[in-house]
Amino acid sequence: MSQAAAIHGAVEPAESPxxxxxxxxxxxxxxxxxxAVGFGTLLAGYGVMRATSADWPSPYDVLGINxxxxxxxxxICSSVTMVKALEWLGKxxxxxxxxxxxxxxxxxxxxxxxxxxxxxxxxxxxxxINGNPWGASLFGTSFFLVTGFHGLHVxxxxxxxxxxxxxxxxxPSPAASYNAVEITGLYWHFVDLVWIMVFTFMYLL
Amino acid sequence: xxxxxxxxxxxxxFWYLAILTVVEIAVIYLPLGKFTIGxxxxxxALTKAxxxxxxxxxxxxxTRTLGLVALTPLVIATLLIFVLLPDGFAVMKRxxxxxxxxxxxxxx
Numbered sequence: 001m002s003q004a005a006a007i008h009g010a011v012e013p014a015e016s017p018x019x020x021x022x023x024x025x026x027x028x029x030x031x032x033x034x035x036a037v038g039f040g041t042l043l044a045g046y047g048v049m050r051a052t053s054a055d056w057p058s059p060y061d062v063l064g065i066n067x068x069x070x071x072x073x074x075x076i077c078s079s080v081t082m083v084k085a086l087e088w089l090g091k092x093x094x095x096x097x098x099x100x101x102x103x104x105x106x107x108x109x110x111x112x113x114x115x116x117x118x119x120x121x122x123x124x125x126x127x128x129i130n131g132n133p134w135g136a137s138l139f140g141t142s143f144f145l146v147t148g149f150h151g152l153h154v155x156x157x158x159x160x161x162x163x164x165x166x167x168x169x170x171x172p173s174p175a176a177s178y179n180a181v182e183i184t185g186l187y188w189h190f191v192d193l194v195w196i197m198v199f200t201f202m203y204l205l
Numbered sequence: 206x207x208x209x210x211x212x213x214x215x216x217x218x219f220w221y222l223a224i225l226t227v228v229e230i231a232v233i234y235l236p237l238g239k240f241t242i243g244x245x246x247x248x249x250a251l252t253k254a255x256x257x258x259x260x261x262x263x264x265x266x267x268t269r270t271l272g273l274v275a276l277t278p279l280v281i282a283t284l285l286i287f288v289l290l291p292d293g294f295a296v297m298k299r300x301x302x303x304x305x306x307x308x309x310x311x312x313x
Contacts, residue, residue, distance in 0.1 A: 018270045026271075033274050040282025047286060052293030054300060060233065072226055079261050080219045087212050182263075189261040193254045200250035204233055205243055 021179060028183045032190045035153075039194050042149060043201055046142045057134035062127065063143075065203050071114050072199050078107030079192045082185045089181055094174045097181070098165060104188065105161040108154050115151050119144075143202065150198055153191050160184055218260045225253050 019025040050056045085100035122143075129144045131137040164184045168177045229249045232242055259265040264272055 018268050018274070020268075029271060029274055033278050036278035037281055040278050041285060044282045044285040045289060048289040048293040052290070052297040054297065065230065069226065069230055073223065076219065076222045076226070079257065080215055083212070083215045083261055087215070090212070186262055189257050192261070193257045196253045196257065197250055200229065200246050204229060205246055 022183075024179060024183050025186070028186045032186065035190070036194075039146075039149070039197070042142075042146050043197060046146060046201065049136075049138050049142060053136045053138065055135035057132070057136070057139050059139075059143075059203055059205070062132075062134055062139075063122070063203055067114060067118055068199060068203050071111055071118075072195060074107055074111050074114075075192045075195050078104045078111070079189050081107065082188050086178070086181050086185055089168070089174050089178050092174045094168065097174065098168055101161055101165045101168065101181070105158050105165065108158040108161065108188075108191075112151055112154050112158070115147065115154075119147075146198055146202060150191070150194055153194070157188050157191050160187060213260045213265075215260070218256055221256060222253055225249055 016023045016026045019029070081100045081103040085097045085104060088100060089097035126133045127140050127143065129140055132140045161184060164177075164180055167180055168174075171177045229246060232245050232249070235242065237245075258275060264275060
């Protein structure tokens with residue numbers, strides 16, 4: 001064992017060359033790049049279906065943007081509370097960091113609730129996954145698929161944030177959880193970034 | 206212990222993002238062509254996404270290689286549009302053909 005450990009210790013680099021702070025950060029970035037390909041595929045497919053459809057409804061008229069503009073603003077705010085949590089943790093103020101993490105999770109939870117409200121409203125007006133009264137049935141399919149995939153990410157993010165909140169609370173030193181919170185932040189900002197794209201391409205364009 | 210990042214002015218980024226969102230909503234009401242509005246919206250969305258990645262996700266303070274990792278999906282998605290377009294146009298042409306055939310009754 002000691003021989004193997006000696007060999008591997010000599011071969012394996014001690015730190016990630018791309019992200020010197022931690023391997024975990026590199027892992028999250030690679031996961032996010034893969035996830036972004038997933039969203040990119042959905043949005044590219046959406047764009048092509050829409051561009052080549054003869055009777056694609058005008059998203060602006062069907063979906064309305066007042067509520068979603070508010071949801072966009074909410075996600076931007078939750079991104080700010082996320083960076084504030086990390087900033088306070090870096091300054092050694094565990095209490096404030098925990099508060100901001102909680103606000104971030106709360107913002108995410110409100111976002112998903114508003115999305116549930118929006119979906120219910122649209123379904124009552126006749127927008128279904130397999131058809132709608134306004135035109136191409138793929139309009140409903142792509143809408144529910146893309147916003148649903150994003151909503152799922154927000155839901156997972158809220159659970160992730162609450163778990164990390166527990167980790168921060170349990171570790172006595174704020175510095176010990178700095179890296180974990182930074183990696184959580186990467187995921188959360190990514191979800192915000194994706195929503196910026198979804199809001200522009202599926203609601204405004 | 207890992208060294209901590211310099212923290213950029215997050216509130217400034219927040220205001221930029223909020224203002225750009227308002228601009229985006231204003232753009233769709235402008236008396237411009239559909240194509241121009243589309244280009245403007247894409248540019249605004251990409252600007253906002255870049256700001257989130259650069260400052261909130263600290264990409265500005267990371268190594269160049271990590272930036273390349275982050276940029277790859279955008280390249281793949283853009284290429285994918287060109288991969289899918291021929292199929293889309295083929296379906297569009299077939300739909301138009303079927304419509305023309307059903308609308309025009311046989312002349313002979």
